[in-house]
Amino acid sequence: MDMKATLHRAGTSLGRFLRAPNNLTLLRIACIPVLILLLFSPGKVCAFMAALIFSAASITDLLDGFLARRYGLESALGKFLDPLADKLLISAALIMLIPLGRVPAWITFVIIGREISVTGLRAILSEKGIVMGAEELGKYKTGFQIAAIIPLLLHYSYFSIDFHAVGTFFLWVAVFFTVWSGAKYFQKFQQIIQE
Numbered sequence: 001m002d003m004k005a006t007l008h009r010a011g012t013s014l015g016r017f018l019r020a021p022n023n024l025t026l027l028r029i030a031c032i033p034v035l036i037l038l039l040f041s042p043g044k045v046c047a048f049m050a051a052l053i054f055s056a057a058s059i060t061d062l063l064d065g066f067l068a069r070r071y072g073l074e075s076a077l078g079k080f081l082d083p084l085a086d087k088l089l090i091s092a093a094l095i096m097l098i099p100l101g102r103v104p105a106w107i108t109f110v111i112i113g114r115e116i117s118v119t120g121l122r123a124i125l126s127e128k129g130i131v132m133g134a135e136e137l138g139k140y141k142t143g144f145q146i147a148a149i150i151p152l153l154l155h156y157s158y159f160s161i162d163f164h165a166v167g168t169f170f171l172w173v174a175v176f177f178t179v180w181s182g183a184k185y186f187q188k189f190q191q192i193i194q195e
Helices: 003-019 021-039 044-070 076-097 105-127 136-154 163-194
Strands: none
Touching: 021 044, 021 076, 044 076, 044 136, 076 105, 076 136, 105 163, 136 163
16 A cells, blocks of 8 residues: 555545544543643743644634534534533633633632533423523633633733733633623523423
8 A cells, every 4th residue: 555545544534533523522622631731831832832722622612513513413422522621621721820820710710610500500400301502691701711711821922912911801801701691591590490
């Protein structure tokens, strides 16, 4: 077998792997240990690599949802894994940024606490056969969390831009949407329970 055929087959296999939404989700989860290891080594190069990996992992979140809808590949496993991967990725990044002094611990607690609470509410309702879908505010919350974490991972100044300041600004916006969307979930939960 010649090298060209081997490369073609490897490229085809990789393409097939990357087109499967659940594989992209698993790839996002696999990025978490790499991100953690990079954050154990403070420095400009590791900070840049951590931001790059987090950004790539965040892009797979958009891609796996698009592929699942486009090709009719939505599955129960995918619906479970996708939000779990998001929560794990964001939580890991925020927790690792605490000892580096880039994120206050209480903000991390608020964000992770909201995720656990909403997941709990959904679990209670699913026991009753009720599905509580994602709110539009939840999408803004996730978007701003990602928009905050990327510059906070970069941290250092590049091209005279203070990325830490940019990340801190978006983090405050993320906290606002985190609390607001969490309150809306609790309000919706109360209305459903009282019906």
